[in-house]
Amino acid sequence: MNPKLLTFALEAIGRRGGKNAAVGIIFALLVALLASVLLTSRSLQSEVEKTLSALPDITVQKLQGGRQGLIESDRVYAIETIPGVTWARERVWGYYYFQNAGVNFTLVGLDFFLPAYEESLNAAIRNFDIATWMDRDFMIVGEGVERTLHANYYKEYFNFILPDGAMKKVELAGTFAAGTALQSSDTILLPVTLARTLLNAPEGLATDITVAVANPEEVAMVATKISRLYPDTRVITKTDLAGSYQNLFDYKGGLFLSLFITALASFFILLLDKSGMGLAERREIGILRALGWRMEEVIRLKLLESGIVAFTAYLLGIFIALGYVFMLQAPGIVALFEGYSVLKPAFELPVVIDLSLLGLIFLATVPLYMAAVIFPAWRAATIDADEVMR
Amino acid sequence: MSAFLTPDTLVLLLIEGLLLALMAVLLPSLWRLARRFDIGRTTPEQYALEKRAYLAGTLLRFMLWVKIALFVYFVYALDHLSGVITGAMCAAGVINAWDYGPLLLGWKLAGLYLFGSWLVLHRLDLSRENLPFSRLKFRLALGLAAFMGVEFALLIGYLDALDPATIVSCCGTLFSTANVSALGTLLAIPKAWLLGVFYALFALIVASALLRRSGLAALFSLLFLPVALLAIISFFSTYVYELPTHTCPFCLLQKEYGYMGYLLYFLLFAGTFSLLSAALAAKLVQEKARFALGLWLLGGFVALATWYPVGFYLKNGVFL
Known part of the structure; x- marks a missing residue:
């Protein structure tokens, strides 16, 4: 690249500053819009991936008439005999709809004396003094739950409504901060017997069974064996999830993006139409x-000018998007991606800047x-020189 | 769910579509240029055609650069899609999800070489006072347009055939000698033979380039390309993965191996292209061929590929 040509091009851009700025700013805003959506998506995706990596290798659900039903707890023992399985455990969990606030809580039954199936839950109860709470009905709640309860004036306890309509008073024993906010903000941890009462799951039945497999290469084989052993189950591996x-985030x-392309196309038709040159510019080229x-x-020269404008605007757009997503927490865009849970946990979008994503935005x-x-x-x-200089 | 809606494939379709549209806009001009361009005439028509010729040259150069960027992106997108397509662990499974997938990849690669050669011709043409290759290059550009049309059709067909719900093969089965296909047979060639041919061809390329035998250099470069790809699949890749059973040309592109595949393939493709185009230029204008760049690139490729087995031997005292 000839540096003198570059200087010349920069000066030419400066001479028509207003027009170039207008085009550049519109282009930068378009880039910023696209980049914000994709950056938010990628950031949420990384949050979900973190949650996923904490999940068990295999989850076994029982299907009854095509819908998920309760699974027999003693299947755990048969599954544990499959070679390669480190352990299999039953889980008792479910949702509780809190009508006043219109939110769903996730109830998770735990045996507080055994290590939990999930490392993050272990971390949550590590500092909890179980001895003082032994014979009482208690719960440990995520931050989102605590906020909701406090807003509804439940400071020390909460009244659950049982399936038969009776009330169950459960004391609030503590809160935990979760490693991944999407997952645990709406979680309530309870002793397993209490969880069975609240979720109407009789002794001997569980919500599902989780399985840990030592060697990741063997997960698919173990999953096949489980579904052969119990044909009435649905076996989900972490990789499937x-x-x-x-798929969901890409979709x-x-x-x-497909809607965005329409907007982009109309901008460029405008650009194509409006980029006719003024008299001064024609004179300049003639000279x-x-x-x-x-x-x-x-x-x-002309392409260099446009290239400089486009690239500057691209960088500007990316910076605007970075600020919007990671400093302002992408107001309006996050709603596009979440929305499966009514209790919106307040969480920070983790900063994920992926070169391939910037490449994608560039190419688009x-x-x-x-x-x-x-x-x-x-x-x-x-243009013919004589034509414009005449 | 179809694969059309992922951001990666959308961008691919958008840009390929854009290039095709540009080509379509250019087509009438190319047609006239191929038939009527004659530098000897001094008619207004010829004057207008000369202006048109600049448009064609600029657009085609723009297309080539975009195509190079897009090829890298295409390979990346294939790798990324392996997270969605059931059973695929790298781009190998994704590209083989459709019977003509490998054809599409080969077609795209060939496209880079063709576009590149066209631009070499274009540059040679402009560097001479009498524009000796203009008619030729515009005829060839018409061929490029047809080539792009087929490529776009292949891309659409491929994306249409991609289905996240069907299970595809992993590279472990695709590139094994047990595979009953032409590739399986080729991979069964003894490694000593393959490596012998690989290094011998490289030596022949260097020798013929130094002796300025451009025809021979081009021929050997053309032969070197498939041999090098085979050698990567069946020999060099195993040392990158440090696993004798893992023979795959696509896993090289993944993060686990430091994305080294991008560098390796760049050196191979750029090196062979540089040699081929230098030979072409030498033939067309009877000049001394400029082989230096191609030799450096290809030498870099051979050194990088060789480093993996040698490094493995230095570390472990054995070969795989």
């Missing part, structure tokens, strides 16, 4: 041609811009 989540991002510039060189915007300016550049370069 990861795939379907990637939502893609849906937005260059008269001075002996070849068409090729004029085209190069800049080539279109450049394509739109090639024709005007060529038209400019082929």
Whole structure:
């Protein structure tokens, strides 16, 4: 690249500052819009992946008439005899709808004397003094739950409504901060017997069974063996979940992108239409041609000008998006992706900047811009010197 | 759910569609240029055509750069899709999800070489006063347009055939010698033979380049490309993975191996292209061929590929 040509191009941009700024700012805003959505999606995705990595390798659910039912607890023993399985445990959990606030809590039954099936839960109850609470009905809640309860004036206890309509008073023993906010903000941890009462799950039955497998290469084989052993179950591996989540995020991002492309296209039609040159610019090119510039060189100059504007605007757009997503926490965009849980946990979007994503945004915007300016550049370069200088 | 809606494939479709549209806009001009361009005439028509020729040159150069970026992105997108497609663990499974997937990949790669050669011709043409290759290059550009049309159709067909619900094969089965296909047979070639041919061809390329036999250099470069790909699959990749049973040309592109595949393939493709285009240029304008860049790139490729087995031997005292 000829540095003098670069200087010349920069000066030319400066001479038509207003027009270039207008085009550049609109382009930067478009880039910022797309980048915000995709950055938010990627950031949420990384949060979900963190949750996923904490999940058990295999989850076994019992199907009854195509819907999930309670599974027999003693199947745990048969599953544990499959070679490669480290352990299998029953889980008792479910949702509780709190009508006053219109939110769902996730109730998780734990045996506080045994290590839990999930490392994050262990961390949550590690500092909890079980001895003082032994024979009482108590619960440990996530931050989101605590906020909701306090807002409804439940400071020390909460009244659950049992399936038969009776009240069950449960004391609030503590709160825990979760490693991943999406997952645990709406979680309530309870002793397993209490959870059975609240969820109406009789002794001997569980919500599902989780299985840990030591060697990740063997997960698929163990899963096959379990589904052969119990044909009435649905066996879900962590990999399946990861795939379907990637699918979901890709889908939502893609849906937005396809709408966005329409907006982008209309901007470029506008660009193509409006980038006709003023008299001064035509004069300038005429002079260059008269001075002996070849068409090729004029085209190069014009493309360089547009390239500088496009690239600056692209960078500006990315910075705007970074600020919007990670400093302002992407107001309005987060709602596009969440929404499965009524209790919106207040959480920070983790900062994830992925080079491939920046590449994707670049490819989705800049080539279109450049394509739109090639024709005007060529038209400019082929002006006859005598025609404009006359 | 179809694979059309993921951001990666949307961007691919958008840009490929854009390039095709540009080509379509250019097509009438190319047609006239291919038939009527004659530098000897001094008619207004010829004058207008010369202006058009600049447009064609600029657009095609723009397309090539976008195509290079897009090829890298295409390979990346395939790798990324392996997270969605059941059973695929790298791009190998994804590209094989459709029978003509490998054809699409090969077509795209060939496209890079063709576009690149066209631009070499274009540059040579502009560097001469009498524009000796103009008619030729515009005829060839018409061929490029047809080539792009087929590529776009293949891409649409491929994305249409991609289905996250069907299970595809992993590279472990695709690139095994037990695979009953032409590739399986080729991979059964003894490694000593393959490596012998690999290094011998490289030596021949260097020799013929130094002796300025451009025809031979081009021929050997063309032969070197498939041999090098085979050698990567069946020999060099195992040392990158440090696993004798893992033979795959696509897992190289993954994070676990430091994305080294991108560098390796860049050196191979850029090196062979540089040699081929230098030979082409030498033939067309009867000049001394400029092989230096190609030799450096290809030498870098051979050094990088060789480093993995040698490094493995230095660390472990054995070969796989």
